[in-house]
Amino acid sequence: PANKKLLILPGDGIGPEVMRQVRRVIDWMDRKRRVTFDVQEGLVGGIAIDHHGVPLSDETMADAMGVDAVLLGAVGGPKWDNVSFDKRPEAGLLRLRKELGLFANLRPAIVFDALVDASTLKPDIVRGLDLMIVRELTGGVYFGEPRGIEELPDGQRRGVNTQVYTTSEIHRVARVAFELARKRQNKLCSVEKANVMESGLLWRQEVTKLHQAEYADVELTHMYADNCAMQLIKNPKQFDVIVTDNLFGDMLSDEAAMMTGSLGMLPSASLGAPDESGRRRALYEPVHGSAPDIAGRDLANPIATLLSFAMMLRYSFDMNEDADLIEKAVQTVLNGGTRTSDIMAPGMARCSTSVMGDSIVRVL
Amino acid sequence: PANKKLLILPGDGIGPEVMRQVRRVIDWMDRKRRVTFDVQEGLVGGIAIDHHGVPLSDETMADAMGVDAVLLGAVGGPKWDNVSFDKRPEAGLLRLRKELGLFANLRPAIVFDALVDASTLKPDIVRGLDLMIVRELTGGVYFGEPRGIEELPDGQRRGVNTQVYTTSEIHRVARVAFELARKRQNKLCSVEKANVMESGLLWRQEVTKLHQAEYADVELTHMYADNCAMQLIKNPKQFDVIVTDNLFGDMLSDEAAMMTGSLGMLPSASLGAPDESGRRRALYEPVHGSAPDIAGRDLANPIATLLSFAMMLRYSFDMNEDADLIEKAVQTVLNGGTRTSDIMAPGMARCSTSVMGDSIVRVL
Ligand SMILES: CC(C)[C@H](C(=O)O)[C@@H](O)C(=O)O
Numbered sequence: 001p002a003n004k005k006l007l008i009l010p011g012d013g014i015g016p017e018v019m020r021q022v023r024r025v026i027d028w029m030d031r032k033r034r035v036t037f038d039v040q041e042g043l044v045g046g047i048a049i050d051h052h053g054v055p056l057s058d059e060t061m062a063d064a065m066g067v068d069a070v071l072l073g074a075v076g077g078p079k080w081d082n083v084s085f086d087k088r089p090e091a092g093l094l095r096l097r098k099e100l101g102l103f104a105n106l107r108p109a110i111v112f113d114a115l116v117d118a119s120t121l122k123p124d125i126v127r128g129l130d131l132m133i134v135r136e137l138t139g140g141v142y143f144g145e146p147r148g149i150e151e152l153p154d155g156q157r158r159g160v161n162t163q164v165y166t167t168s169e170i171h172r173v174a175r176v177a178f179e180l181a182r183k184r185q186n187k188l189c190s191v192e193k194a195n196v197m198e199s200g201l202l203w204r205q206e207v208t209k210l211h212q213a214e215y216a217d218v219e220l221t222h223m224y225a226d227n228c229a230m231q232l233i234k235n236p237k238q239f240d241v242i243v244t245d246n247l248f249g250d251m252l253s254d255e256a257a258m259m260t261g262s263l264g265m266l267p268s269a270s271l272g273a274p275d276e277s278g279r280r281r282a283l284y285e286p287v288h289g290s291a292p293d294i295a296g297r298d299l300a301n302p303i304a305t306l307l308s309f310a311m312m313l314r315y316s317f318d319m320n321e322d323a324d325l326i327e328k329a330v331q332t333v334l335n336g337g338t339r340t341s342d343i344m345a346p347g348m349a350r351c352s353t354s355v356m357g358d359s360i361v362r363v364l
Numbered sequence: 365p366a367n368k369k370l371l372i373l374p375g376d377g378i379g380p381e382v383m384r385q386v387r388r389v390i391d392w393m394d395r396k397r398r399v400t401f402d403v404q405e406g407l408v409g410g411i412a413i414d415h416h417g418v419p420l421s422d423e424t425m426a427d428a429m430g431v432d433a434v435l436l437g438a439v440g441g442p443k444w445d446n447v448s449f450d451k452r453p454e455a456g457l458l459r460l461r462k463e464l465g466l467f468a469n470l471r472p473a474i475v476f477d478a479l480v481d482a483s484t485l486k487p488d489i490v491r492g493l494d495l496m497i498v499r500e501l502t503g504g505v506y507f508g509e510p511r512g513i514e515e516l517p518d519g520q521r522r523g524v525n526t527q528v529y530t531t532s533e534i535h536r537v538a539r540v541a542f543e544l545a546r547k548r549q550n551k552l553c554s555v556e557k558a559n560v561m562e563s564g565l566l567w568r569q570e571v572t573k574l575h576q577a578e579y580a581d582v583e584l585t586h587m588y589a590d591n592c593a594m595q596l597i598k599n600p601k602q603f604d605v606i607v608t609d610n611l612f613g614d615m616l617s618d619e620a621a622m623m624t625g626s627l628g629m630l631p632s633a634s635l636g637a638p639d640e641s642g643r644r645r646a647l648y649e650p651v652h653g654s655a656p657d658i659a660g661r662d663l664a665n666p667i668a669t670l671l672s673f674a675m676m677l678r679y680s681f682d683m684n685e686d687a688d689l690i691e692k693a694v695q696t697v698l699n700g701g702t703r704t705s706d707i708m709a710p711g712m713a714r715c716s717t718s719v720m721g722d723s724i725v726r727v728l
Pocket residue numbers: 090093094250559560590
């Protein structure tokens with residue numbers, strides 16, 4: 001069969017240095033597991049602005065359309081704060097999501113046993129936490145039209161964005177969430193503000209319909225987004241899978257991620273619709289951002305990106321055995337007491353990005 | 365001078381029982397402090413639907429326009445889950461906010477020393493926390509037009525809401541926040557998603573302009589809303605005052621409130637524009653909701669509502685001395701170990717809503 005095609009977009013800030021560790025794992029797979037990837041590399045975000053004047057060139061977009069999976073580091077940084085709105089680094093990522101049709105963003109919030117104490121929440125509250133947030137990623141208020149800033153006759157300005165969802169947009173992302181729930185604890189919580197927003201009311205009604213028609217075996221609950229922001233803090237273990245819209249998902253998944261204390265550890269997957277052969281377009285990226293404050297200093301934690309790569313092996317290539325190996329190597333290194341500074345704890349050995357990479361490749 | 369006019373709207377769920385304790389404090393003020401309020405009472409939310417078919421009658425709305433301050437309990441409950449969207453309990457509260465012009469919602473998140481351990485966050489993270497979230501309350505996506513659910517030609521449906529802010533809406537709420545910051549630690553953090561939403565970009569630009577023109581002495585920072593959801597958990601004490609829009613404020617203030625572990629303790633104020641005499645229309649309400657699961661069982665914590673009343677004395681009537689007395693009485697009772705079940709801890713005495721009221725009135 002043809003080689004597995006992969007596009008690597010390291011992006012900005014700590015993106016390039018964490019991605020370098022993934023390259024080492026790819027080399028290891030080539031040597032030891034006889035799995036060869038066709039790897040292309042490209043630019044996205046601020047670095048693409050610097051080189052091409054746009055945060056994602058048409059060539060790189062075409063490359064992304066041609067591969068089996070995209071692996072992305074992070075985009076953005078203060079250097080590009082004053083770039084015009086449609087050219088800012090984030091626009092590159094948004095274009096990738098939109099044109100690849102990656103409507104389902106899977107964000108696991110997992111507390112690693114070795115890192116329970118890294119959370120600012122009490123150990124009892126978070127120990128063993130394993131929840132999955134499915135965020136709608138190509139619709140809602142981040143993409144809706146009309147949008148923009150207009151001048152009013154009286155000299156004032158008016159900023160507008162549009163929150164919009166259709167039946168089919170709701171169904172396709174809810175379907176992904178129901179399917180995931182079936183493979184987990186069989187519980188799905190759908191989150192919106194149906195009490196104040198008609199788009200939220202439609203969301204609730206359509207999720208309910210789909211549940212009755214096709215997923216009645218899954219335990220479905222509904223929750224308002226503000227209450228969900230509270231319940232995550234009160235008792236995060238009440239949740240199994242959460243499905244919600246683009247904006248609420250952005251907030252709630254970041255909240256949940258930080259609660260784990262393992263922000264530098266969390267991967268994510270963004271998936272499109274399956275084609276005739278059942279394959280989905282996909283992009284994998286760590287949940288953490290570009291962290292400009294520590295960029296280039298060999299301090300960043302590469303684990304989130306390595307686990308994003310493992311997630312890719314699982315979801316895009318069905319290579320569960322290899323994914324397991326990588327995840328176990330990460331566990332082993334953590335249990336051994338090696339820590340980058342973000343997850344440092346008393347009695348542990350502080351290490352750099354590259355030493356963390358070394359340790360993991362050595363275990364592999 | 366004319367008596368101070370007050371409209372009490374107990375609302376649904378635990379609203380009536382917590383409001384009863386406020387009545388006792390009002391009686392105490394009448395007897396002991398020679399302050400008499402003209403108190404009217406009215407219906408809002410589900411109970412108004414039951415009696416009048418609407419969640420807020422025109423008469424009650426007119427009453428609210430005629431008083432100096434409104435004190436509200438809570439609205440909503442499963443009983444009214446299937447009421448039509450424009451008649452649901454929450455619509456009563458939204459109408460009050462909109463027609464009274466209450467654009468600035470002040471939500472303090474305070475950790476009471478006696479309750480540090482009630483938080484699910486580690487004591488070090490929250491001890492001494494005192495932050496104020498100023499949420500824009502009459503604009504944004506909860507009110508913007510167009511809105512609604514429409515049928516599409518292909519049988520699908522489409523739900524739409526509109527996020528919209530104008531220069532003057534942003535300035536007036538930011539002004540309230542800058543003024544509050546000056547009376548506190550002089551630090552303001554403005555929160556939006558300027559990286560993905562033009563309405564957020566306008567927000568950032570207008571807050572920056574106002575800062576340069578009139579509040580350059582206040583330390584101003586900007587933060588994306590998803591990052592703020594994380595930073596609140598990582599290190600909430602980095603914040604003094606936060607100003608944000610209606611939706612982000614809804615989420616972030618609930619998150620912050622739950623983090624304190626003192627949800628049953630937190631008051632809020634919603635303020636309008638000052639009139640010629642400097643007086644602002646105002647509504648005060650506890651941050652907690654109607655808690656239908658414990659309603660009518662004398663279990664609810666009345667302190668949030670009592671502190672909302674104290675906030676009213678302060679902001680609407682300049683009665684700082686009386687507000688202090690009430691706040692101190694609450695402290696004394698808590699330090700004495702009396703607890704409603706929501707804030708119960710080992711070694712304390714569990715009490716009912718009415719006994720908590722007794723204890724506070726006794727201390728007064
Ligand atoms: C970088 C930004 C556009 C993005 C978003 O808001 O979706 C990020 O916050 C995320 O959550 O992936």
